[in-house]
Amino acid sequence: MIIYISTLVVLLLFSFLELRVNLTTIQQYKMLAFVYVIFVLQVGLRWETGTDWVPYLNHFEETNSTSDLSYTLTGFEIGYNYFVLTIKTLWNNYSVFLVSHALIYYFLIFSSLKKFTPYIFVCIMLFYATTLGYLGSSRQLLAMGICLYALRYVLDKQALKFFALIGIAFLFHTTAILFCVYYFLNRDIKPIIIFSVLVASIIIGKTSIPFTMFSFVGESLGGMVISKVSVYIERFQDMENSGLTTVGFIKRLIFLSVFLFNYKALSEKLSYYKLIFNGYFFGLLIYFLFSSSLLIMVNRGSLYFNIMESLLIASQFLLFNNKQYRFIPLIILFIISVFLLLQSISPYPDLFHPYKGIFINVDLQRFRLS
Numbered sequence: 001m002i003i004y005i006s007t008l009v010v011l012l013l014f015s016f017l018e019l020r021v022n023l024t025t026i027q028q029y030k031m032l033a034f035v036y037v038i039f040v041l042q043v044g045l046r047w048e049t050g051t052d053w054v055p056y057l058n059h060f061e062e063t064n065s066t067s068d069l070s071y072t073l074t075g076f077e078i079g080y081n082y083f084v085l086t087i088k089t090l091w092n093n094y095s096v097f098l099v100s101h102a103l104i105y106y107f108l109i110f111s112s113l114k115k116f117t118p119y120i121f122v123c124i125m126l127f128y129a130t131t132l133g134y135l136g137s138s139r140q141l142l143a144m145g146i147c148l149y150a151l152r153y154v155l156d157k158q159a160l161k162f163f164a165l166i167g168i169a170f171l172f173h174t175t176a177i178l179f180c181v182y183y184f185l186n187r188d189i190k191p192i193i194i195f196s197v198l199v200a201s202i203i204i205g206k207t208s209i210p211f212t213m214f215s216f217v218g219e220s221l222g223g224m225v226i227s228k229v230s231v232y233i234e235r236f237q238d239m240e241n242s243g244l245t246t247v248g249f250i251k252r253l254i255f256l257s258v259f260l261f262n263y264k265a266l267s268e269k270l271s272y273y274k275l276i277f278n279g280y281f282f283g284l285l286i287y288f289l290f291s292s293s294l295l296i297m298v299n300r301g302s303l304y305f306n307i308m309e310s311l312l313i314a315s316q317f318l319l320f321n322n323k324q325y326r327f328i329p330l331i332i333l334f335i336i337s338v339f340l341l342l343q344s345i346s347p348y349p350d351l352f353h354p355y356k357g358i359f360i361n362v363d364l365q366r367f368r369l370s
Helices: 002-020 025-044 053-062 078-090 094-115 120-134 138-150 159-170 174-184 191-205 209-221 223-239 246-261 263-269 273-290 295-301 303-319 323-345
Strands: none
Touching (some): 025 120, 138 303, 159 174, 174 273, 191 209, 191 273, 246 263, 246 273, 246 303, 263 273, 273 303, 303 323
16 A cells, blocks of 8 residues: 555645646656656556456457457457557567556546646646556556547547547447547536536436436447446446445535536636536536446446546635645645545455555465456
């Protein structure tokens, strides 16, 4: 756990400098490059750390030619299959593949976050804490990185570039299709509509309607989609006692209230605030609709929207005109980040703690993987 907390501490220090000192562009890029290297090495040099380790390792080892790439054989999307084959053809080493994956993924993430936040290190601190538990979801992480990179084209109103990138992301993970909704979210939504839709989603989420509709859509589309729906429904059977917790419910409503209260002030300062706010709100609807009936939909589907929480929280610091007043909220945010990190890995803590890599804890036995 010390590696993860140490990473958060570094991000806390950089966030403090960012909020208190007028960093030059060169200074900021040097700090950003340092964090980028930390992330790439931490993720790329891991071994038996993170979820889905065995299936992804087996997939890499069994991919040797184009005849091994069909969805029927691998269960993985074609874009990811070709990505694996390309890296393996150049370097037949799984650690090299993980480093290559991390280099691309974090380039897309850092480039995207910097485009949509005034305080990049505050945002990255929250991003790291909330997404650590997804480490190992290689296909969806690449898809999310591509989707986030595409978000800039919503602001520029370049539909062709946006949807083309979403199409590429779809080839890595089918859930990327959900990101298409962002193209229609760069608009003001009246608070009364937000409140009404939110209440309706909470009420509907307590019924069996979302689960029934999810199954119906999967059956209607057929093929690969229905096979994935079947997997998700099977997983749901093991997760039916999980769901919308009181703490999670209150946390989301508090954040939504803060983001909505400061909506007008921050929309005037940030041209993209309404887009990221609406993206976050759409994620809330997914959460409230499916957290009581299909938690796997929340874990997979809302990933593309939950990332907006990091961007929105970082944006709130713009409202502290006196830089001296930013320290206490930053410390509180750091403490929250620690809890979010622990919550993120809580479903499979033994797969993350302690950290195991090719140079550290090499003799550690992961009993879940035995």
